Amino acid sequence: MIAKTRDTVIFSLNGQVTKVGGDDAFMTLAEWLRKRALLTGTKIVCAEGDCGACTVVRGFEPRNSKKKPVFAAMNSCITAVAQMDGSHLVTVEGLKADGELAPAQEAMRACHGSQCGYCTPGFVMAITGALEVLPNLDRKTAANYLTGNLCRCTGYSPILDAAQSVVRSPKHSLAARYLSPTIVKQLRDLTNIPLEVRGSLLGSSHLGSKTNTTAENNRPVFYAPTTLLEACKAAAKNKNARLVAAATDVGVQVNKGKALAPFIISLQHLAELYTVLSKGTSLLVGARVNLTQLRSAVAKSIPEFAKFLDIFASPQIKNVATLVGNLANASPIGDTLPFLLATNAVVHTARYAQGKINRRKISIQDFFIAYKKLALASGEIITAVEIPTGKPFRNLRLYKVSQRKDLDISAVSAALNIDVSTSGKISAASLAFGGVAATPIRLGKVERYLIGKAPSHELFDAARAMIDSQLMPLSDARGSDIYRRVLIANIFQRYVHTTLGTPAGASSLGPCRLTDELINSDASSGPANTQKAFTSRIATGGPS
């Protein structure tokens, strides 16, 4: 590690430069706001980023960026204070100007958008975040911006009324009030050197403090280097270090009492990881590119993926969570993973060895080894994911089925791409699924079976049976194994129909019937321990 580091986290809170060090840096932002800053308007309900009661807005641009930060809503309950280093934060207490309610507040009041009031600050902040980028909201846009906020009292219609009636007020513009060039520069200057903050053994109750030993070297450390070299060195040196991007899943696990490595390396200050590079036939997505940014980056090149991102997670999560985080988390139900598998994405990594950074590329097909196990060497950092774009994926379709349409972890998800050449033969096939095995899977055997053959009813029927024989779904809180099989069969048939049309010579694709034999043999197959781990992961859930 280079000599010069900082041991206090520095951010702006409702316009005031704020410094936090020691154990408090490891608290979740929501806890810290409530218990230390005594700003109790921010509420904690689920502590897993699923209800939005803890919503605050944050403006952040990486070091060296010339752009002015833009405020966006985020969940404060699954974010450590240390991750806010260099950020501009506004809580519900920072909204009133000259004693007057801000537009979102006034609209929520006037439209009876609040009953018990507990979710209200979160909704107010989510609407406020939307108003920072949009002049007004129609019903659909309003609903999309509020997907990450749960209300149990109103039935939402008064809240939608409020969001649609809201009108921007220049006086209340957060950008105008809290992002003056002075404070933006001040914060940049203050946070320009690496952050390395240490907690005490018993004091911090959050990130990194879950070991019960008393050894000094187990004091929790949060390290945010400013160069990739520093990051790689630190990862190489600390074998048990946990690398985090937005840590939206790590945050949940900490809140739910899971043990974590005491050494956290955060990529938050590595400016080079915040970029999306278009390389002609592919997009190189940096490890710190959040899903909101990703969505706008792929809107033209991969519209199907952009559309899919709209029903995946909440705005609060998407404003911080990254594609690489979803990949590194390697959950069998990670929503983007079937897409990456189907498109033959390539994982770019960096690792410190022999005095320098060694970079390599790993095919996504070789990346998932077992349940939550990846083909990464010790100390190896994912720097980017390269997503092929263009023609070969013109028939790509993404599917997700969950109990609730939006902001719900999938029961199953799928990414399917079958292309037929001018000769009438299948020229390409990618079939990738999530939620049906211990890892996201791609069914190469079925793909190879399809390629080179002419589409027909019989062919797809056989393919469907093959798909089913390769699945190992489980029963859990999100659905039974049989339901998952039925869903996959239906998704496949729907795909074939809507994308390829009714195959020539086929009068009709009859309803798919799964044989008892298939179900009985496969539901119980697979290593028992893998299945158990998979079940418990799904049971505890959390966003990825």
Place this chain on the structure above:
Amino acid sequence: MKHASPPHDSSITHVTGESEYVDDRTMLAGELFVGCFYLKVAHAEIDAIDTSAALKIPGVAAIVTAKDVAHNAWGPIFQDQPIIADKVTEFAGEVLAVVGATTPEALRRGLAAIKIRHRTRPAILTIGEAITRKSFIGGERFIRRGDVDKALNDAPHRMSGKLVIKGADHFYLENQSAVAYPKEAGQMEVHSSTQHPTETQHVVAEALGVNFSDVVCIVKRLGGGFGGKESQSSPIAAYAALVANKTKRAARIVLTKDDDMIMTGKRNPFEIHYEVGFDKKGNILALRSRLYSDGGAYADLSTAIMERAMLHSDNAYFIANVEVIGQVCKTNCHPHTAFRGFGGPKGVAVIEGIIEDIARELKLDALDIRKSNVYREGHDVTHYGQVVENNRLPSLFNELEKTSDYRRRRSDISLFNHNVLTATNRFSPGAETLRGLSMTAVKFGISFTTKFLNQGNALVQVHRDGSIQVSTGAVEMGQGVNTRIAMLVAEEFGVSLDTIRVMTTSTEKNANTSPTAASTGTDINGAAAVLAAQKIKQRLSALALKLAIISPENWPSKTAGLGSFPEIEIDTLDDSPGLTDFSGNKIVIPRRKLSNVSSNNTATGQLKNAERFSISFPQLVNEAYLSRISLGEYGHHRTENLGFNKLTGQGQAFQYFSQGAALSEVEVNRHSGEIKVRRVDILMDVGRPINESLDIGQVSGAFVQGMGWVTTENLVYDNEGYLLSHSPSTYKIPSVQDTPREFNITLDHNPGNKANIRGTKAVGEPPLLLAISVWSAVKDAIRYVSERDADHLAFNRTHLLPIPATAEQTLRHLDPHLFTAPVIK
């Protein structure tokens, strides 16, 4: 849409984040964090709990176990539940030890260091097992009318079925929480998120072994309750109080959502076995219904919930021959409890589902069957013998049928579904979804079925500047009870709403109160507040009549300090309010009434020439104070004309009925079973509303909450009875995207309710039951498949669509042949 009626009294502090909830209270020096230790097994004998290692963790201040509890039994009906379990744990999540620590981290480590030796015992986890093993809570209850056997035998058509209804989590946003402050001489002040401050006070006092008078329970507001904090908040408060008592330090318990969902009970699951007889027109001739509920490990409120289910088994429909039998089962689940609607939704779901099935069997429109069975003149006595007064049901059906354009939409949907079902195959473009349409009603009885709970008290204090504080036993949990009570009191005094402040609920101001539950919050507490206000008003009126005939220079404000004029004596028995008019922040006595007064009075003066006498409210109040007239009053209200005998199942169970009807249109995805609610039209009877905006908010909120219960909210347990869906990542309440695409709510114009204060009707619970129309609309969509497929019909005849109709369950009923496992586990 902005509404005209006054907003919620906390509407500003809610949007600014200033509204204070329990955990927003600033922590005191030395205050402890409190957490609970429990096992994840359904039933076990406890051999030993070893807390020694946990006590050694730095920061762990105290551990409380059963031996620390003075009276270790509580329960809202039967005291059958330990506050902290001792020798046996009866459900996964039952508290065995409580830890108090200086930091959340010390608390977490302390809880992890508790060691326990236990032996698991066989558990009962389903209603079916409980029935087999005769594991029951309380006896069998019944309501009977007519000759059911004969009517069933004579009926041209008969149908039977078993409906499975699962529970639901309240999912209030504010988790269970309490802070306890130890006070001198063994007293305890408890701030709790509870719907029942009085019971919390009692449970805490008994846990500590002190008099009820030594405990004060204070409730500022709740971040949602929905029944989940009617009884189950009490032991939570006791945990904080026990730690506070043991350490003499403030102690705070705030459950995580996970702990809250695991530890606390839910809406009772039900299984209902029924038999119904009907004629060819769909007239229901007889119903025999046997209701079993899963009460969980302890009684809690389950027997009362069962009563309400039985009392609502008729819903809006007259049935001449009825036998309803109810039995609560004891299982090793968390003790199930009140949830908006109490048992009502279960009784109503059965009869509304039956009507959908009759429609399918007779190939009739379900709405026509509803209309021909609805309570109406000559057919207006319920199965428990109460006349349905102020019956709006026939007109609600007729009006909603018109305003929602039911007939046209029915034919549109029939055509749409015809096209879908005759498409080349189910994957053809446009064949992806089916639609369903259903109109259901609600007739919800208002009153606690336990008569003695139907009382309320209120304290009204007028201050010298004319501002008024009102304190009642009502708990504000978002429903707007404070706003409604303030409006009633403001109207009574004729003052503007901003002069009224409804105060924090506290047992030292209002004792022996009932829970804010059964939709009665405004009815009983508002009525009590109005009674108290009337008593003060009577005195103020009497004083005004005196002032009217005294020259203003002799009024107390000019003379009382000097003693230069005789103090005014008032006769409180005067019928003075009849002579005065309180309105516009003034008290006015018209001249003709003044002359009545003057004839009885010895004083003379200028009044003969006056047109009228007028004095501002604050001025009159000040003169009253200076005349040593009391400006505070206590009111006690008891609901009249109630008399239901639970043992015979007959009598006047309710003061009145809140009624309504809803039409829901749904779209069901044939490939995934996912449900989308396209449009909902509601016509709701709330009598003469006090605050229309708040009422509409209750209707939309209750409806969407009910939608969650009948569709996406799915409680999943493991084989040990441990809840797996214990957070919003696995338990899906409706999100903003689920609210009906088109949502029309209209309040019925009904000035005719004579039974209640101001002719108003309760609105908290009844609209939740209207969400059953979403479930029955899904049934309707499925029916379109049955119409053309005999196997499908046979399956759906024997397998009723359960509640919740999750996507999986819906797909199973749409396409049963895709599934080979049993449909209902």
